[in-house]
Amino acid sequence: MAVHNADIVALFERLADLLEIEEANPFRVRAYRRAAMTLQDLPESAAQMVAQGRDLTELPGIGDDLAAKIKEVVETGRLRLLGEVEARTPSTLAALTSVPGLGPKRVHQLYEQLGISTLKQLEAAARAGRLRGLPRFGAALEAKVIEAAGRQATRERRLRISTAEDFARGLETWMKAAPGVGQVVVCGSYRRRRETVGDLDILATAEAAAPLIAHFTRYDEVAQVVSQGPVRSAVRLKSGLQVDLRVVPDESYGAALVYFTGSKAHNIALRRRGQERGLKVNEYGVFQGDRRLAGAREEDVYRALGLDYVDPVLREDRGEIEAAANGDLPRLLTARDIRGDLHAHTRASDGKSSLAEMAAAAAALAYEYVAITDHSRHATIAHGLDPARLAAQIDEIDRLNETLQGIRVLKSSEVDILADGRLDLPDALLDRLDLVVCAVHYQFGLDRRAQTERIVRAMDNRRCNIIAHPSGRLIEERPGYEVDLEQLIEAAAERGCFLELNAHPSRLDLDDVNCRFAKAHGVKIALGTDAHSTIGLGAMRYGVDQARRGWLEPGDVLNTRPWPELKRLLAR
C-alpha cells in the first residue's frame, strides 16, 4: 500500500497536536507543523523521492530527523514516535482544542487534573460546574464550552470563494458607510484568492477606531459579537461565518494589509527576515528601533525588507520570498491575457443556452474564440451527443462561423473516457474537431493505478488534447477520484497533451499546487469555465486567480494564444 503525502501530513499534524498538549518545546511542535505544510504543498510524492534515494533535507523545514521519520512512514506505514505519544496522551484530546478559548495548555490541565479526554466528558464537566475549580477557569469559560458542544455538529465548514464573495460584498458596502472610515479591504485567504475561505478578515483605516467597531457590530447579519476591543472586533454572522475587523491609522495601512492578508506562514517568514536585518515587522509598520521605515503602502513594506512586491496570491511561504529577494517573481497571468474559453456547453447537451447565444456572450467578453464542448453519448444524463448529433453540430458551427465576426466558435467535445481508457466517440469524427477535451465522468471507484492507467491510455490517442478537471473533485462536496496526478502530468508532458484548470468555483481543478507542478514539467494549462449558460462564462476569473496562485504566467496557459498559434499547439 503506497503512502501518500497526505498520510504523512496527517501523522505529523496529529503528533504536533499531541506534543503541544504535552507542553513539549513549542519550536519542536512548530517544526512538525512546518514539515506537514511542506509536504502538503509538495507536488511530488515523498514516497517516490525516498524510493529514488533523493535527499529530503533539501525540502524547507526538513532536517535529518524529519527526513528519517518520513522515510520510516514511507517504509513501514507507521510512525513509532506517534504510537509512544498516544500511549500517554489520548489522541482524542486534540479535538478539545477546537472549542474556542481552549488551547493546548488548558486541555493539558483538563486531562491531568480532571481526567477529561473527550468532548462528551468536557461538556458534562462544564454542565456540572467542575471546570471553575481549576486555576484561571471560570463560569464564562464553562458557558463557552457548553455552547460550543451544541454547535459542534455544524462547524468547520469552509466557504467556496464564490460564496464568500456574496458575504464579503455586503460587509464591504456596510463598512464603507461607517463614520470617518477611510479604506475598507477584505483581506485574509479571500484576498489571496484561495479556493475556500474559513472566515473573513476586514481591514479598515480611520483616525478614530471606536465608531467603526460600533458600526461593524451593528451589521444586521451579526448573530453574536465574539470579541470587541478598541481596535479590533470579531463577530459571528447568522450564517455561522466568522468575520474579523481590524482598524489601523492611515500611516499603517500597508503594513496592516500585509499582516491581515497573511498567510500566517508568509508573515512569519517576513518577520524573521526583518529580524535578521535588525528590523521589527508588525501591523503598524517596519521599524528600526523607534523609527518607522515603512507602513503606509504594501510596496514599501516589502522594499524595506529588500523584497520586490509580492502579489497576495503568492503569499503562502512557498518560495515567493526567496523569489522576491532575487527578483525572480513570475509575471503572473491576468484576465486580460485570456483570449478565449476552452470548455463550454450548449443546450445540445446539458447547457441552457444556444450556440449563437454562447458565441455572442464570448464576443461580449472580447474573446477571440470559444470552444463548444458538449458531452459525448456516454453521458446520458447530460444528453450527450452521439456521432450523428455531433456531426450535425459540427456543420451547424461551420455555418454559424460564416456569419460571425471577431469571434470564432471552435468545434469540440467533452468526450467521456471509458473505463478501459478508450474514447467515447470514433476517431474519424474526432478528426473533424478543432480540439478534443477528454474527461472522466463515471467509474470514480477504480483504484489509483487503474484510474491513472485509464486516463494515460486516453492520452495515448493522439486526438486527445486536453484532460478536463483532472482530479474530479468538487470543492467541499466530494474528493476527487483516486489518481496519480504526478504521473498524469508526466504522461501529458511526454505526449504533448494539456491539462485543464477548470475555472468553475466548485471545481478549480487542477489546483494551484498541481498547476505549478505542471508548469515545472512544461505542461501547458487550458483554462475553461465549464459554462452551462452564457452567465457561466463569467467564471473565468476564478480560474485566473487559481492559475496565478499556481505561479502561472501567460506563456504557461494555452488560451492566451491567438487561434492560429493555438491551432499549431493542438496538432499532435
Next chain:
DNA sequence: GCCGTTTTCGGCCCGACTGTTTTCAGTCG
C-alpha cells in the same frame, strides 16, 4: 526540531483581546 552575511549553539514573529486576575497567562489570528 530546524537553521546559519553575527551563530554548528542558541536562537526561533508579533500584538490584541478575554477572562480571571490584582498584573497576566492563554488563546487567537
